[in-house]
Amino acid sequence: MTGSTDGYAQHPHIGGRTAALRALAAWRMEWPGAPRVIALTGNPGSGRSHLLTGFLMMCDPEFRKRLPLDDMDPSTVPPELPSPAVPSTAGLTAAQVLWLVAEHYNLAATAVDDVYAELAALDQAVTIVVPDVDRAGPVRAAGEAARLVREVLKPLAATETVRLLVDVPRPLAVELADGLPYGSVQIIDLDEPQWADPEGLVRHAEAALSPQAAAPALPFTVDPAARHALAAAIGRRAGTSPLVVELAVDSILMAPEGFGPADEQYLPGSVGEALDLHARRLGADPQTLRLILAPLALAEGDGLPVEMLARLVGAVAGRDMSETVAGAMTLAGPFVQPGQADGDGGPTLLRLRHPAIGDAVRAGLPNVRAAQSRTAMALLEAVPEQDWGKADPYVRDHIAAHTLEAGLLPQLLTDPGLFVHADPVPLRAAVEAVSVEALGAPARTYLRTAPLLTRTQAPTVLRAALLETAFVEDGLHEYADAVHRLGFDLPWRTLWSLPVTGISAVTVGSLPGPEGSATPVALLVVPADTPGARPVGASGEAGGSSAVLVHSLTAPATTLLGEADPQQVRLPSEDERAAAPLGLSRGADYLRVWDRASEEVLAALITDTPFTAADLSPDGVLVVATARGAKALRIRPRAAETSS
Template sequence: MTDLTTYQPHPFIGGRAAALRELAGWRAGGAGAPEVVLVTGDPGSGRSRLLTGFLMLCEPSYREQFDLAALDPTTVPPAGPTAPMVFDATGLSAVQLLWAVADELGLAAERTEELYRSLAEPRAEAVSLVVADVDRAGVLRATEEAARVAAEVLRPLALAPGVRLLAEVPRAQAQWLMGELPAGLAVLVDLDRAPWADEEALALQSEFATAGLGVDPVGLARQARSPLVVQLAARSLGAVPPGGPVPPPGSVGDVLDLHAERCGMNELTLRRLLAPLALTGPGGALPFGLWGRLASAVAGKDMSPALADGQLLLLPFIELVGEDEESAVRIVHPAVADEVRERFGSAVREAQRRMVQALLATLPEGGADRWEAAAPYVREQLAGHALDGGVLPELLADPGFLLHADQVSLRAAVEHLVAAGTELPAQARTWLRLAPLFTRNEAGPDLRAALLEHALRQDGLPATEFGPDLPWRTLWARPLPGVTAVTAALTPEGTTALVAVVPGTGAPTAEDATAGLAAFDALTGAPLPTAPDTLTRPSGEQRASTGLALSIGGDYLRVWRLDGDGAAGEQVAAFLSAEPLAGADLTPDGVLVLADTRGVSALRLTAATAATER
């Protein structure tokens, strides 16, 4: 504890001297300093605030704004030219967070296994990393991403030579890590337990927060037991001043109930209004325009009047995000959302189902193209609501949803279903095969539609009608495992063909160039009885007649329109592959022939069709 007669508390934190002292020692390093510090505590205990205040003292531009002479020197980290690397886990999957760290560390790796091997190698210089808000990791609440972050990110970092780690972690994951790491490597700073709990600082915070509000700050601090409850109580009293003695709240739920009572409202009304915000995905904000609709859906009755008249009722528990037409609202702290959800109990599933129906009702009438008009919130959050409401499998049969939903959250939701043993619709299984491709590339809905259309044909499924604006139409696809190359060819009759090099001992040789070749009609995919040695490659003039050219990479290709000088000009199509490409070529009539690890296929390019029509 800091002697407040000699030193001032940290102005942003207002206490936590013991915890700050431990963090300052971690930053200083040296003999006896911990390599790893895990900060934990109950929701609302001030973990994030502690880390923020500590990092202010590490960042040179912030540090110079402090009167360091007034602070306990044992709580002040040593000055350094740069602050530790900081990573916010909010909204990130474990994989995304891991690769964000890898990029910042400059690790040369293309696969996760290579990344872990790089981390395990000795470093020339030690590096300090801070990982914050692990409890807010993931795009979906149901996936329990914090546990994956602990296992797949924090544990490898803690064990990596030359890496000094400070992480803010929920208690369950912190305790798991302490059991996994070698003895003496890590220190656990639990803000709710001795010696890290700071009752004196909480009393000071209570006194400051409730000044002039007519309450006993000492009694509030003693009953509240957490900074968040003190802050919420102060916000509540500030919004609706008490008309008499106020019983001090002991929990977030108490604050909600007491505030509703002072507003002359039923606490259930307050919780129903907060429910859509509490059921939104981690860190998500709800547009004002949807709030009344969703609250009414959850309650099963019109909540618009209560929402319109509920400014003082809601004010302590919400914060505004954005401006004007983009204005949205979210709950002020995740612990408030936790309390609202917990009070709903098993009814959360039904509430989520109702929210899904209300969100679907915002879509215009029509087919798959109705999703183009979906509000951003619908595209970003519907998968999570549907997963929690038990109706996601039904939505997965809608190709428009597969293409327009946020691909990261949709992938997480679908993988959660698969892990639980849920049978997916056939079309969704094909989409899931492409999901890694969709989540690591910034492909828009049109390109995703074209790639899904091709993959459906590869999987032997009917091609869905995705609209007229696709860059290609898949004419056919045939399995041909192990194909190593493909080229366009012409038959003696002048029709176009696809010729593939197939696996086996009959690969082409100098003596027999036709061995190991398979030929297919480029337009129909029918095997050609024509002997391969009667097929010819298109001439340069014939190829140029398409007005198109190809550039090919390991798992992608681009199609370019040739300008008047025969040079590549405008890009008219791009193909991304979930598997390595074995080859690609263009026929003289503008058919793109492809080979990958699954087989061969032919695509009619829209640009080639348009050129022919002109």
Template sequence: MTTSPDGATPHPHIGGRAAALRALAAWRMEWPGTPRVIVLTGDSGSGCSRLLTGFLMMCDPEFRKQMPLDSMDPSTVPPELPAPTVPNPAWLTAAQFLWLLADHCELSATTTDEVFTQLAARDQPLTIAVPNVDRAGPVRAAEEPARLVREVLNPLASIGTIRLLADVPRSLVAELLRGLPSGVVQVIDLDEPEWADPEGLVLHAEAALSPRFGAPELQFTRTSVDRRRLAELIGRRAGTSPLVVELAAQSILMVPEGFDPADEDRLPTSVGGCMDLHAERLGVEPGILRVLLAPLALAEGGGLPVELWAPLAGAVAGRDVSRDIAGAMQLVGPFILASGTGQNGDPTLLRLRHPAIGDDIRARLRSVGAAQSRIAMALLAAVPGQDWSKAEPYLRDHIAGHTLDAGLLPQLLTDPGLFVHADPVALRTAVEAVPIAALGAPARTYLRIAPLLTRTEVPVPLRAALLEIAFVEDGLPEYADAIRNLGFDLPWRTLWSLRVSEVKSVRIGNVPLPEGARAPVAVLIVPAETPGARPVAQVDDDGGTVPHGVIVHSLGQPVPDLGEIDPEQVLRPSQAELSTAPLALSRGTDYVRVWDRASGKVVAALISDSRVLSADLSPAGVLVLASARGVTALQIRPASSATAT
């Protein structure tokens, strides 16, 4: 390890890491011969996040004004330049992360390929720092960090005008390096001797034990000499892990009773050892501590609501643990963090202090799948009347993640209420992680339209409306009925859907019936070879004839028997009927809007998962839409009762 010059002030947030900071500073100033891409890695808890955060502090023009840069080793201080772009992938899918970057760069791309093309075409270099790769994705079992590295970071690293700094788990480093030329990338593994920082660990321990930073004054931390002696012991036992240093210090300060600073063997050498030794000093079986922390190790998202902690810990343990939890703060305190006030809709959430704690707990569970099964059953039991509209947000949005980890997700994907109310990003991510052959028809329908639900913040009522259409299109009318029974004022009711490809146009008209009645129908112009189509010849622009097919379909449901209908019999609505109709139509490449003529308000906005080919609207408000998927008819609700979407 290289050290800073004598008398140089350590970085106030990092307290060391001079060798790594020099490499990062050289990368930032684009020193000749420095690599274009730097990958920070190491064991979980090795300090990559802290190092990256501390370095970015010095890269921020405003924040660096608050730092003692003049007294620090100048070789560790980056030049004063515009701050790098720092998109944070925590809880995001790989696609969300890429579009976050595209928005920051103000790209006009509409596809992921276009994002990379436009980034490569930029005249100016782009400097990007990516923290928290290990926390990517809304669902842990979906392995989003690997997708992020494979589908986003590796292509970014391949663009010659991008300078990339990323904090990446060691298991994914090879994937990020795949296909990159030699000399382009430097890997800084903080557990390797070249980059390890034993003196920094001691400084970290000293700070944690100091009353100056809020530590209580104890017999063995009273003087600076005492603190230094104990800090050296903690640092030596911790190896290369700042997290072990932090947990060891927290444990000692929280439960000093029974701690003997002269007994070095009572200091931990690993994250698991921190938990075991802490529990033993309290006279508690370490397994009990792990059971109490297991729900947090298996939790999804940003934390577990505090009211779920006891029931889920009990589910994992197979017994009531409420009494254990009631007096557990000393036991679990060093390992958890809380956020939120618990008031006014701001829930109190519990999470582990560091992901490495969860890694250790999950690794020691007899079966993660079995534990997740018990948690999933407890969560399902907590849904009031199995009505997902009344479920707590954590249950609603994260049940899919728990059941995916348990291997039970396909069985859950038959509930239309869950499809409607669950966070579509998390649910889509979980469903995509299941082999398609294991999914039932309703889940495949959800997966088909999930991109519509996730590309914008689609409100819950519109999710229901889009699912209602999709279930009819896919021949699942019972699921469409279930959606209609959820209590939403849907802007339409889907009447029927035909699987017809390459529709040229749709037109609405009427067929005369006996006694002056008329039957509203849709006339579909389709390829001549379409099954069930009546062949006709149309004149093209050059005066020749082109064979086509015509399908005449009733607008109503159920479909009346109209017999053989000659398309020539179909009468278009009169101009007077069209001009006095209450609704009007507009459409784009993948959407259709229906307007109320009187108020000018949109009463129905339909987005399609395939290209819109043609559309027509009857005076009675029946919309017939032809897309690349087929033809669908919807009865639009009147403006007086429809809710604009």
């Protein structure tokens, strides 16, 4: 699409949009009177992402060298400046997007409010471009796009040192602009006449119909006059939507038989019409096409594994559709895009070529929640032996999103295996979208542990270990035991947890008993008013400001030895500690237990609240304290390697 207007060459990626490009270029060069904030919006499929991508090509100092900028309208070309910050939003949370901005500008902030304060204190303005706000969040039904606007983009827009350009759905564009000073913000709606580009749509269609673009040789592709006439008709019918143009052209070229280019009634005016007209031209029921696409419209993440499509189509339809799906390549082709998980070599995934197709399919479903419910049940049935360790990665990582939209998620959140095996990023997002009151006790434990799992990107075994100890902390011992039954070699077993605040020191030792026996204990230094504790002063006398709790080292949390005299507790000598097989090292938010002989780390414990104290017994029981309380973990020694 390199045609010219008024003697200027078109942007080779965009092929039009002169008015919008002029406004964006003026914003980029800080032209007098240009707004500081621009919200680029329009209907799904209006070409927002396409326009923004083309504009960013000209904002990149290296990429712009490949463009014919000297031949283009100078008023559409931004000046050569350092690249703006362009944080990706696809699949990310609002917080993740903000920290991408902070990282781009090397901010020292460690808290959200500090990011805005540091940006406001900069000597010169910074430029931030945020594309695809509607694709934010790891879970569609969690409403992350709205959260991104309210919690990140509005504060950025209110920061005078920030020049902001965002690609955002229309309702959120209005919300973003609300409250900003007059003249500081502009909404560019690509469906409004002043920003629409009907000539660009015709050029787009004509280029796609050309044999030079690999279109097959047909009467209306090889004949320039016929090609232009058809392109003009497609553009007229498409209104303001480049996506409808693309779908119309692809539908015609994929199945040209029976197409009459002289009759515009065979050309779509919307995405929904593109679906229905394509099906009718192929002699299929439009509802059949919509059913085939329904699982993709309900899918999460990067796409649906191809082998699951027939099962889920049947689930949504309520009948076996496997034969129909097997022969549906031409029927579904214009609307589907294949891909691979994890790059080359991963399983084949199917996804819709544009979210607007999903919107049209979902709008045609009688009941989206019911369709999601049937989809979720089919996915659950596909888990071998109901073992999440054997589940397909798509099912394992996205079942929570499906059940969230189906209204069934709280019922699912009772399985420790799911908590351990599922990707914590989408699972956390789904759980956070449910009111806390609707969550059971194990789900609430997961909810408070999830930030630690996502922040550290903990692998599966570490997730299991952290959840095991969290369940013990919350008194859910049966769930901790269930984690151990999952078959992992966990680095520890949590023996007990004591919810006592204000612990300033812990020490392990032993309490002498009759006939030379001894009871392993933990001494916890706590505030003087702690129930069950023995007050001690600076000189060891009663009446001091601190006290000591004596707790069995290995028995359950209820085993407080209230009658025990802390003065009678025997502490390990330095020689005993030095001779112990395990060593302990500590940071503010981590502890490591290592084997002295091999210097191998046996256990790495991390926390979301700083450790206040820790001690390790000679036989490998680790006692740690945080603001939440104290707990004891028996460290599992690494099994000795044997050789024959």
